[in-house]
Amino acid sequence: xxxxxxxxxxxxxxxxxxVTDAEIEAVGAQLNNIFGLIAQMQAVDTDxxxxxxxxxxxxxxxxxxxxxxxxxxxxxxxxxxQVENGLFLVPKVIE
Amino acid sequence: xxxxxxxxxxxxVQLNTASKIFSGxxxxxxxxxxxxxxxxELAFPGVLPVLNRAAxxxxxxxxxxxxxxxxxxxxFARKNYFYPDLPKGYQISQMELPIVEHGKLAIQVGDEEKxxxxxxxxxxxxxGKSLHEDFQGMTGIDLNRAGTPLLEVVSEPDMRSxxxxxxxxxxxxxxxxxxxxxxxxxxxxxxxVDANVSVRPLGQEAFGTRREIKNLNSFRFLQQAIEYxxxxxxxxxxxxxRVEQATVLFDPDTGETRMxxxxxxxxxxxxxxxxxxxxxxxxxxxxxxxxxxxPELPGQMKARxxxxxxxxxxDAGLLTGSRALAAYFExxxxxxxxxxxxANWVNGEIAARLNRDGKxxxxxxxxxxxxxxxxxxxxxxxxxxxxxxxxxxxxxxSELSADAIIERDGLKQxxxxxxxxxMVLDAIAANPKxxxxxxxxxxxxxxxxxxxxxKAPTGKANPAQVQEILKQKLA
Numbered sequence: 050x051x052x053x054x055x056x057x058x059x060x061x062x063x064x065x066x067x068v069t070d071a072e073i074e075a076v077g078a079q080l081n082n083i084f085g086l087i088a089q090m091q092a093v094d095t096d097x098x099x100x101x102x103x104x105x106x107x108x109x110x111x112x113x114x115x116x117x118x119x120x121x122x123x124x125x126x127x128x129x130x131q132v133e134n135g136l137f138l139v140p141k142v143i144e
Numbered sequence: 145x146x147x148x149x150x151x152x153x154x155x156x157v158q159l160n161t162a163s164k165i166f167s168g169x170x171x172x173x174x175x176x177x178x179x180x181x182x183x184x185e186l187a188f189p190g191v192l193p194v195l196n197r198a199a200x201x202x203x204x205x206x207x208x209x210x211x212x213x214x215x216x217x218x219x220f221a222r223k224n225y226f227y228p229d230l231p232k233g234y235q236i237s238q239m240e241l242p243i244v245e246h247g248k249l250a251i252q253v254g255d256e257e258k259x260x261x262x263x264x265x266x267x268x269x270x271x272g273k274s275l276h277e278d279f280q281g282m283t284g285i286d287l288n289r290a291g292t293p294l295l296e297v298v299s300e301p302d303m304r305s306x307x308x309x310x311x312x313x314x315x316x317x318x319x320x321x322x323x324x325x326x327x328x329x330x331x332x333x334x335x336x337v338d339a340n341v342s343v344r345p346l347g348q349e350a351f352g353t354r355r356e357i358k359n360l361n362s363f364r365f366l367q368q369a370i371e372y373x374x375x376x377x378x379x380x381x382x383x384x385x386r387v388e389q390a391t392v393l394f395d396p397d398t399g400e401t402r403m404x405x406x407x408x409x410x411x412x413x414x415x416x417x418x419x420x421x422x423x424x425x426x427x428x429x430x431x432x433x434x435x436x437x438x439p440e441l442p443g444q445m446k447a448r449x450x451x452x453x454x455x456x457x458x459d460a461g462l463l464t465g466s467r468a469l470a471a472y473f474e475x476x477x478x479x480x481x482x483x484x485x486x487a488n489w490v491n492g493e494i495a496a497r498l499n500r501d502g503k504x505x506x507x508x509x510x511x512x513x514x515x516x517x518x519x520x521x522x523x524x525x526x527x528x529x530x531x532x533x534x535x536x537x538x539x540x541x542s543e544l545s546a547d548a549i550i551e552r553d554g555l556k557q558x559x560x561x562x563x564x565x566x567m568v569l570d571a572i573a574a575n576p577k578x579x580x581x582x583x584x585x586x587x588x589x590x591x592x593x594x595x596x597x598x599k600a601p602t603g604k605a606n607p608a609q610v611q612e613i614l615k616q617k618l619a
Binding site: 063065102103105108109110111113114115116120122125131133136138139 | 162178181
């Protein structure tokens, strides 16, 4: 498959990455290379093989339900751009 | 045209673990903003999620209660979207292999029972909270809620009315609190409902286009929002318009739903398996151990109450509204040997009083033992229903037993024929006009006279005997 400029612009928008018109050509070519690699993998016959969700065939280790974290708000907020009354402030997200 | 309503619900159940689903931060509600947001919730570089065993166990509990399939291999996936209350830029959720699938939940609407299929229930993390007011054009972010474990329970579109949708939501709410996996506090957002609503001409097989009402946090709002949405969709279609797929919000102040985003702006979440988390494997021994600890479920207990105590399905449904209420009823029914009478008092006076005082059964001033003492005295004819109400009042306001109150206040019903005859003759002598009217055939029964007898200061006469003796004396 081959990505159009529109596809590239949409992917960039979803990922919140600014891509200029001049860059779209180059980025598109790179993405198409990646898709080429994927196409090569998909050409392999995998009939009867159970799909894996992770490259390692091991199971997740679980932790006990115990509170181990203490309040470190002061340290975390010391490096935040803007805080007020313990809240992180961000540009307004609704009109 | 006749329309048929089709409703499916997605319920976000907050699991009542002590710590978060992927970190050791506390989940306690109401803490000062961001004091329970660890580096994991803040998405600091290099942090890794570690799954909480209790969240898995609680999900299995619900799966077993829904008679569902527990997927012994299940997988976490990333659901990608950008919003400031989700610092990672993705929510960890489950997509293709959720922990629970193919369940079912029986609901009761009026006299009818109906089974609603549950498509799936998957584990995921809650997001933080955005506060849009009072910050000079900025939005305030509190990440204490971020990472709280959620079980999202998705139903099939099996409900056909707002009443069925509310019954399903209530039944699920009862079940998760019964199982002890959720505190059920809707004001605090522990149980949040999204409703997918569509209409189609009656008899048509294909579904109509649905709109999703987001984040309903009370059963009343759920009912109102669905009712409004159904009417809006029918009006739109009958006016020749079309319903477009959309997400809508319910405004409790106006009682209306309004569009939040259309299909064109619908999210493209680009799910993929989370490389930070390996597949979860649940062995059969773990499932068996959880199954062995399961309490009798509300549905099973409801059926048992009907069979064992002869109460109606409707009454049994009310009585199994919570484990505490069911236990209270069962104690009264067993101690008194009067299942139906016990059900009437628990669902009647007790429920009304608790409701009036904003209490629940745990705070009931009348213990099950004391109520059974009252029920016994009604059943053996010591108390008329009028006297029983009087004793009930005294039980509510004191620590005494029903027998002690009856003794103290002299409330024993008089069933002695001689004593009642005397009261009847007194009433006849004192009310010549009523006697005349009855004899003139104005009334079928001497109700006025019977009322006089029962109202008399000594009036604890057995009402049935009063009627009988009056008729004899007036004949």
